[in-house]
Amino acid sequence: MDKGISSIKPTDLRGILNYVPRFLGQTFVVSLDGSIIESENLPNILLDIAVLRSLQINVVIVHGIGKQLSCLAEERSIDISNSDGSGPTDEATLDLAIRASSRASHQILEALTQSGLKCAITNSVRSKHIGVIKGVDYLRGGRVDRIDSNFLNHLIKEGIIPIVQPIGFDRNGHTLRINSDLLAIETAFALNATKSIFLTECDGLEIGGVIVRQLPVEVLEFKLSELKGAALYSKATHALTGVKGGISRVHVLNGNIHDGLIREVFSNDGVGTLVYSNEYRQIRKATRTDLARIYNLTSGSVEEGELARRNIASIERDIENFYLYEIDGNLVGCVLITYFDSNPDIAEINALFVQSTHQQQGIGTRLVNFACEAIRESGANKALALSTQSFRFFEDICGFKEANTEALPESRRQDYLSEKRNSKILIKEF
Ligand SMILES: CC(C)(COP(=O)(O)OP(=O)(O)OC[C@H]1O[C@@H](n2cnc3c(N)ncnc32)[C@H](O)[C@@H]1OP(=O)(O)O)[C@@H](O)C(=O)NCCC(=O)NCCS
Structure with a gap:
């Protein structure tokens, strides 16, 4: 052995x-x-x-x-x-x-x-x-x-x-x-x-x-x-x-x-x-048992500055709104939807990530479309995304448009300014 x-x-x-x-x-x-x-x-x-x-x-x-x-x-x-x-x-x-x-x-x-x-x-x-x-x-x-x-x-x-x-x-x-x-x-x-x-x-x-x-x-x-x-x-x-x-x-x-x-x-x-067979390719809601897998999946991208830093505790706080893309039970992508109590018209697409070996196969687009659909079903009429390196993906592939800080809900605007990541602000209206 x-x-x-x-x-x-x-x-x-x-x-x-x-x-x-x-x-x-x-x-x-x-x-x-x-x-x-x-x-x-x-x-x-x-x-x-x-x-x-x-x-x-x-x-x-x-x-x-x-x-x-x-x-x-x-x-x-x-x-x-x-x-x-x-x-x-x-x-x-x-x-x-x-x-x-x-x-x-x-x-x-x-x-x-x-x-x-x-x-x-x-x-x-x-x-x-x-x-x-x-x-x-x-x-x-x-x-x-x-x-x-x-x-x-x-x-x-x-x-x-x-x-x-x-x-x-x-x-x-x-x-x-x-x-x-x-x-x-x-x-x-x-x-x-x-x-x-x-x-x-x-x-x-x-x-x-x-x-x-x-x-x-x-x-x-x-x-x-x-x-x-x-x-x-x-x-x-x-x-x-x-x-x-x-x-x-x-x-x-x-x-x-x-x-x-x-x-x-x-x-x-x-x-x-x-x-x-296709039944093994699916988007599903995350559960607490997925915490470590989500952390491991996204941590490399955090180091690269593509995603905002999230520790296990913060993933756990948001777990209800994480969605996972699995192939054959293997986690290959994720997305998080953040809702704003103060502003139900808009929700944010966060922590979008597709494992490098599975990029360019339409998975990122499917995750964004899925999130947009969930946001629309929640009654909101706009999806927001903040991106440092993938803004062209949101613009060219997913139909988002660049906006300024006015488009952000008040609570998000304060975080955005204090984070100093200088992410591009992208909005998609339904
Ligand atoms: C951005 C990301 C989610 C795209 O996932 P994906 O599964 O490869 O995307 P899809 O296969 O659905 O779409 C691929 C298309 O998007 C384009 N694309 C992907 N990333 C891009 C980028 N950063 N800039 C411009 N275009 C990009 C590809 O060129 C391709 O275009 P084509 O269809 O004309 O060839 C993935 O690259 C990723 O996880 N990146 C690291 C994390 C990140 O930046 N997340 C966004 C944080 S908000």
């Missing part, structure tokens, strides 16, 4: 603890590409899995064999009919796939054992023939017919990590080769897993030449055709199927990154791509 945890700072650990109640007892399906099983980082990944287990997250490992299969084929000069299990699998390829699979499973078993974790290679997948598609016989290529969830859950309950191979058996006990991306998603469905995590050799899903960190499932669906031919097309299609089918979150990340799995699961700015 030492190596995996030693690179995590105590502050990170505190961040991780925020997630513990949320993930407690949930099941994550971790899918390792064949190339990642060969990677030097495998022991670290398995230590990350040990961390997940110690936080009482159930883990099932599904693995691929593409790399092992290609290596065996080369060693033995055998032409394989398909390497990833999505195409026709002839007898020679199946034979090599079985060998490749035992080798890959063994490597995982060995590394898990070295990490002190109990695990078992399972025969939990009943498969059926893909059959003939558009005139092509897929031979010993298989689909998932049924996952034996009782068996897997039994192992999980006993503290054993099940290892699921991309090889299944049909009703008659005949062996078929299955694509591991498909298998991971089907396993996650069968176990009602909340996350399916693909560890691959690429950094994440790339759209328009850029790795997208957070990808709403609707956007993925819309852009899927652009990914055709890309290395991660299979991951993208299965992520889409997974999230549309009810898995809350599917992650695709580079398995060669040290601590990558832990960072992806336990931080706002993951290292790969998170595909999520």
Whole structure:
């Protein structure tokens, strides 16, 4: 355990603890590409899995064999009919796939054992023939017919990590080769897993030449055709199927990154791509349990002079009027509305902040629009914002207009003059 945890700072650990109640007892399906099983980082990944287990997250490992299969084929000069299990699998390829699979499973078993974790290679997948598609016989290529969830859950309950191979058996006990991306998603469905995590050799899903960190499932669906031919097309299609089918979150990340799995699961700015359904993106009212998170989120911006200084006590005083923007339960933005007893016609938008990794995605605009709507609903007819560095954002993007101190409610004017921040005064009338 030492190596995996030693690179995590105590502050990170505190961040991780925020997630513990949320993930407690949930099941994550971790899918390792064949190339990642060969990677030097495998022991670290398995230590990350040990961390997940110690936080009482159930883990099932599904693995691929593409790399092992290609290596065996080369060693033995055998032409394989398909390497990833999505195409026709002839007898020679199946034979090599079985060998490749035992080798890959063994490597995982060995590394898990070295990490002190109990695990078992399972025969939990009943498969059926893909059959003939558009005139092509897929031979010993298989689909998932049924996952034996009782068996897997039994192992999980006993503290054993099940290892699921991309090889299944049909009703008659005949062996078929299955694509591991498909298998991971089907396993996650069968176990009602909340996350399916693909560890691959690429950094994440790339759209328009850029790795997208957070990808709403609707956007993925819309852009899927652009990914055709890309290395991660299979991951993208299965992520889409997974999230549309009810898995809350599917992650695709580079398995060669040290601590990558832990960072992806336990931080706002993951290292790969998170595909999520929109219900996980929301603005909600803050509660007292959010105090420390709001303070941590905004404190950097206070140092930069973008936001006025607020300590925990002052955040607590205003907590009723703080609103938070969350993605997948992670806090990425906030806004505070301040009402003036002496002047109900106007309310102020304060503490507007969007985490740097999530800026330029429309979140700031959504928070301002949300605040304006709440202000309008309160009966006021003007929103006020004071800004030192983002006044153009309020003017150009959100439709505010610069005003002078006359526009401020009396009590606010006195504070404004004594603060000496020289913020620009911006007003939006409804
Ligand atoms: C200002 C802030 C909230 C904007 O959040 P965001 O989520 O990036 O904003 P959106 O994605 O909705 O809008 C992005 C647009 O605003 C523009 N924008 C953002 N900050 C800007 C700024 N300081 N000046 C001018 N334009 C700005 C962007 O250029 C972009 O324009 P485009 O759509 O034409 O490309 C965010 O930058 C932030 O948190 N900044 C630090 C804290 C701060 O200054 N808060 C305001 C205190 S009152």
